[in-house]
Amino acid sequence: MFKKILIANRGEIAVRVLRACQEMGIAAAMVYSDVDRGALHVRKADEAYPLGAAAASESYLNIPKILDVARRSGADAIHPGYGFLSENAKFAQACRDAGVKFIGPTAAAMDAMGSKTRARQAMEKAGVPFVPGTSRGVESFQEAEQVAARIGYPVMLKAAAGGGGKGMRLVHAPAQLKSSLEAARSEAQSAFDDDEVYIEKAIINPRHIEMQVLADEHGNTVYLGERECSLQRRHQKVLEEAPSPIVDAEMRRRMGEVAVRVARATDYTNAGTVEFLVDQQKNLYFLEMNTRLQVEHPVTELVTGLDLVHLQISIAAGEKLPFTQEDVRIRGHAIECRIYAEDPDNNYFPSPGEITLLLEPSGPGIRQDSGMYEGWNVPLDYDPLLAKLIGYGTDREQAISRLRRALSEYFVGGIKTNLSLFRRILGDADFLSAKLDTGFLDRMLQRTEDKSVDSRPAEVAAIAAGVFAALGAAVAGAGNGGGSSGLPADKLPSNWKSASRREALR
Amino acid sequence: MSFMLFEVTIDGKNYPLKLDRQDGRWACHLGGREFEVEAILVRPDVLSLRVGNTAYEVKSERVAGDLYLWVGGTRFGAEVRDPRSLRGRTRAGEDQGPKKIVAPMPGKVVRLLVRDGDQVELGAGVAVVEAMKMQNEIRSPKKGTIRKILKSEGEAVNAGDVLAIVE
Numbered sequence: 073m074f075k076k077i078l079i080a081n082r083g084e085i086a087v088r089v090l091r092a093c094q095e096m097g098i099a100a101a102m103v104y105s106d107v108d109r110g111a112l113h114v115r116k117a118d119e120a121y122p123l124g125a126a127a128a129s130e131s132y133l134n135i136p137k138i139l140d141v142a143r144r145s146g147a148d149a150i151h152p153g154y155g156f157l158s159e160n161a162k163f164a165q166a167c168r169d170a171g172v173k174f175i176g177p178t179a180a181a182m183d184a185m186g187s188k189t190r191a192r193q194a195m196e197k198a199g200v201p202f203v204p205g206t207s208r209g210v211e212s213f214q215e216a217e218q219v220a221a222r223i224g225y226p227v228m229l230k231a232a233a234g235g236g237g238k239g240m241r242l243v244h245a246p247a248q249l250k251s252s253l254e255a256a257r258s259e260a261q262s263a264f265d266d267d268e269v270y271i272e273k274a275i276i277n278p279r280h281i282e283m284q285v286l287a288d289e290h291g292n293t294v295y296l297g298e299r300e301c302s303l304q305r306r307h308q309k310v311l312e313e314a315p316s317p318i319v320d321a322e323m324r325r326r327m328g329e330v331a332v333r334v335a336r337a338t339d340y341t342n343a344g345t346v347e348f349l350v351d352q353q354k355n356l357y358f359l360e361m362n363t364r365l366q367v368e369h370p371v372t373e374l375v376t377g378l379d380l381v382h383l384q385i386s387i388a389a390g391e392k393l394p395f396t397q398e399d400v401r402i403r404g405h406a407i408e409c410r411i412y413a414e415d416p417d418n419n420y421f422p423s424p425g426e427i428t429l430l431l432e433p434s435g436p437g438i439r440q441d442s443g444m445y446e447g448w449n450v451p452l453d454y455d456p457l458l459a460k461l462i463g464y465g466t467d468r469e470q471a472i473s474r475l476r477r478a479l480s481e482y483f484v485g486g487i488k489t490n491l492s493l494f495r496r497i498l499g500d501a502d503f504l505s506a507k508l509d510t511g512f513l514d515r516m517l518q519r520t521e522d523k524s525v526d527s528r529p530a531e532v533a534a535i536a537a538g539v540f541a542a543l544g545a546a547v548a549g550a551g552n553g554g555g556s557s558g559l560p561a562d563k564l565p566s567n568w569k570s571a572s573r574r575e576a577l578r
Numbered sequence: 579m580s581f582m583l584f585e586v587t588i589d590g591k592n593y594p595l596k597l598d599r600q601d602g603r604w605a606c607h608l609g610g611r612e613f614e615v616e617a618i619l620v621r622p623d624v625l626s627l628r629v630g631n632t633a634y635e636v637k638s639e640r641v642a643g644d645l646y647l648w649v650g651g652t653r654f655g656a657e658v659r660d661p662r663s664l665r666g667r668t669r670a671g672e673d674q675g676p677k678k679i680v681a682p683m684p685g686k687v688v689r690l691l692v693r694d695g696d697q698v699e700l701g702a703g704v705a706v707v708e709a710m711k712m713q714n715e716i717r718s719p720k721k722g723t724i725r726k727i728l729k730s731e732g733e734a735v736n737a738g739d740v741l742a743i744v745e
Contacts, residue, residue: 413710422710424684425737429623429637452685452709480651485623485639487683495651533647533654534586534593535606536625536636539617540647541658542582542597542604543625 073389074098074149074173078142079113081153082132084443084459085367086113089151092381101145103138105131107451112443119145126453132156135163142172149173149388151381155455158364161186175388176342177363184338185361191338195358198337200330203275203349203357209268216253216271220246223273229253231260232268239263242274275357277509278349280304281316282362283331284372286383287341288393295328296376297402299368301347302508303497305420310490310513311497312368313407314375317468317506318354324402327356334361343369343384367410367460370441374406374464405471406464409479413456415488424452428486433478437464437471450487458489468506472498496521587657588647642682642738676745677719681735685709690731696724698744705729705741718744 076099079089086102090113093100102117107126114120121141123131131137133156142150150172152158158176165179176182185191192207204223209232210216220227220243229252231239239260241252253269261267279302287293300316301309319327331346338361345366347359369380387393414420430446442459444450450458461482463475476498482491497503500516581598596607597615604615606629616628623638637648645656689706692698703715704724726743729735 418714421714422683422712424709425641429639431624431637449684452683454710456710483637483648485637485648486641488641492651529649529652530588530591530654531593531608532627532629532634532636532649533656534588534595534608535613535615535629536617536627536634536638536647536649537586537588537645537656537658538582538584538595538597538606539604539615539627540625540636540638541584541660542599543617543619 074147074385076101076119076145076147076149077175077385078103078138078145078147078150078172079117079153080132080138080150081156081158082108082111082113082443082454083457084441085153085155085365087116087443088441089153089381090116092379092385096382096385098385101141101147103132103141105453107453110448112445112448115445121145126451128156128454135160135166138163139166139170139172142167142170147172149175149385151175151384152364154364154367159186159362173388175384177338177340177344181338181340182363185363191360194337195334198333200334200337200358201356203272205272206270209270210253213250213253216249217246219271220249223271226274226276228272228274229256229269230272231256231264231266232270233264233266234260239269275349275351277511278351278357279316279318279509280309280347280359281319281327281350282345282347282366283327284366284369284380285331285335285340285344285346286380286387286393287335287344288387289341289390290392292393292396293332293335293340294393294395294397294400295331296372296378296380296400298324298327299366299371300508301368302510303513304510305513305517309368309410311407311409311494312371313405313468313471314371315402315405317508318350323354328397330356330358334358342387343380367457368408370439370460370462371406371408374439374462375402375404376400377403404464404466405468406462407468407471407475409461409463409475409494410457410490411459411461411482411484412490413450413458413487414490416490416492417488420490422452422456423488424450424456425487426450427484429483430485431481431483433461433481435474435478435481437474438462438478439464444484458484461494472504583660585659587659588654590655642680676725676743677722678740679704679716679718679742679744681707681716681729681737681739681741683707683709683714684736685714685734687729687731687733687735687741688713690727690729691715692724692727692742694724694727698722698724704744707735707741716741720744 077093078101079086090100099118101119102113103121103123104114105123105126123137150167157163161179161182164174167174206219226244229241239256241256243249243252256269257267281298281300283298284296298316298319299312299314301312303311334346343365345362349357349359413423415423426449427446439462444458463471465471465474479495584595586593586595593609598605606613606615613629618626620626625636627634627636639646647654647656685707688708691703698718700721702718704718705716706713722744725745729741
């Protein structure tokens with residue numbers, strides 16, 4: 073087993089991996105940028121090494137600096153978390169060349185998955201179902217016309233080197249095909265310096281369901297059940313659950329076996345996730361494989377009873393999987409809410425700043441993977457994910473009711489968060505009846521929210537405002553024109569305010 | 579005995595409030611109605627409040643100089659004034675006099691959209707502040723003339739920092 077692991081990440085995932093290291097008796101070395109000196113992952117670390125300026129290219133994405141820390145700290149393995157260098161094949165190879173074990177798949181497996189058309193050719197050989205279309209870029213408009221006619225409209229044009237919606241065009245009718253193809257090509261050329269575009273049948277309002285796989289270095293590959301990830305905004309997942317409400321045992325076995333074939337086709341090792349689109353007839357289409365630990369891995373951990381980070385580390389250390397496919401059981405239901413520092417009243421714009429008050433939920437069936445603390449200044453330089461709130465229950469209803477209860481306990485003050493979004497989702501009739509697809513959130517957000525017309529909370533706020541002011545607690549130090557603390561009508565002793573802060577007023 | 583008078587504004591609605599402290603409780607007169615209130619400050623910014631026998635936990639939050647109070651999951655914009663205090667009075671004429679244009683979040687000024695002396699309409703873009711890789715346009719809170727620009731392009735700003743003054 074490893075003696076020391078370098079965690080090349082920040083935020084909640086760095087803390088998550090650190091906890092696994094501590095549980096396994098492995099020392100953890102952390103890295104941090106200038107703005108992260110006070111971050112939770114540094115506070116909790118066994119060793120911490122500065123990387124330099126905040127910009128990711130100068131810090132968490134800087135391969136030479138991170139390998140230098142690995143050497144200086146004497147780490148024998150590197151856990152990349154998710155994001156940053158986690159899916160960078162060059163980094164995985166550089167770790168190997170430096171004699172440090174990369175906790176994840178090999179560079180070759182990542183490379184095979186990196187190019188969408190190349191991955192597709194390997195998968196097709198392994199009998200993996202794809203959205204009908206071309207596995208290579210189309211050569212000409214005539215070819216595009218023939219393919220589109222064969223698979224049927226609507227079709228989607230996609231850049232082979234693409235991502236993030238660049239070089240993508242939805243085409244509803246043959247008349248739009250020519251201009252859309254030209255637009256997709258020129259966009260792909262300018263974004264990726266590669267104008268290769270392929271055509272797929274467009275799946276309207278699909279579900280996004282993914283399958284967790286785990287492979288050791290001795291040829292054993294298992295699947296650990298699916299996660300429903302259909303609730304997304306701007307292609308960003310917001311809430312995930314396991315199991316998917318529409319997947320039964322037979323469908324799970326079918327998806328799982330496809331996912332294992334995908335992994336085997338590239339000699340995949342360690343944890344990975346195979347993403348599928350699922351249409352309204354429950355047909356599966358392979359989307360892509362994420363060659364890392366996912367943000368939403370906790371929901372799988374809760375319903376399988378397995379610790380994926382422990383298993384990642386054991387596999388990287390050369391151990392065999394300690395169980396077989398038959399041993400994997402799905403029990404109960406888990407739902408994860410991604411708590412972001414963003415402003416729901418301002419189009420979910422990021423909201424960094426100081427957390428002035430933090431009240432965190434606890435109690436039955438509640439897990440929190442957090443990278444924040446009260447008094448921490450959320451830097452503006454990175455992804456705004458603050459924490460993940462995960463609810464577990466005997467069934468979906470109980471998981472939802474526990475999360476709703478936990479959300480009523482949760483308070484983050486000083487910055488804006490999307491907590492209110494989850495209160496709304498978890499009370500939504502379509503969500504409760506599990507009518508989910510990737511268009512769900514946009515539709516929900518377009519409907520105006522039913523605000524209660526109850527005047528009582530406003531009156532309570534008014535009373536509280538006065539009491540806070542009387543106690544000199546909240547209003548003192550108000551900004552310009554914000555108000556003065558109300559002075560009592562009769563003169564009070566000068567220490568009255570400070571004493572009453574501590575003292576119950578009976 | 580001590581009593582205090584406040585003018586409280588909650589989400590734009592005014593509530594005249596009188597708090598009368600009696601034996602550790604508060605007799606509370608709010609807009610002509612009376613409530614029996616008892617409260618403890620359980621920690622800074624968190625008030626455990628009983629109104630009659632109904633219990634509330636109210637949180638206080640200050641963002642860029644503005645006060646908010648949370649009752650359950652609902653956030654209320656709040657202002658508290660002591661009517662005898664002259665300081666609070668300037669709030670009465672919202673649109674009179676100079677107003678500060680402040681950064682609502684920390685970030686970097688990537689673009690200034692106005693110059694000193696420019697005429698601006700209510701809601702006109704004044705500056706673009708970038709945070710977490712997203713750009714946000716900061717708008718003028720009133721119609722008027724830009725009197726002063728305090729931040730330059732490329733400069734880092736904190737929440738509440740004054741970007742410019744409009745008069």
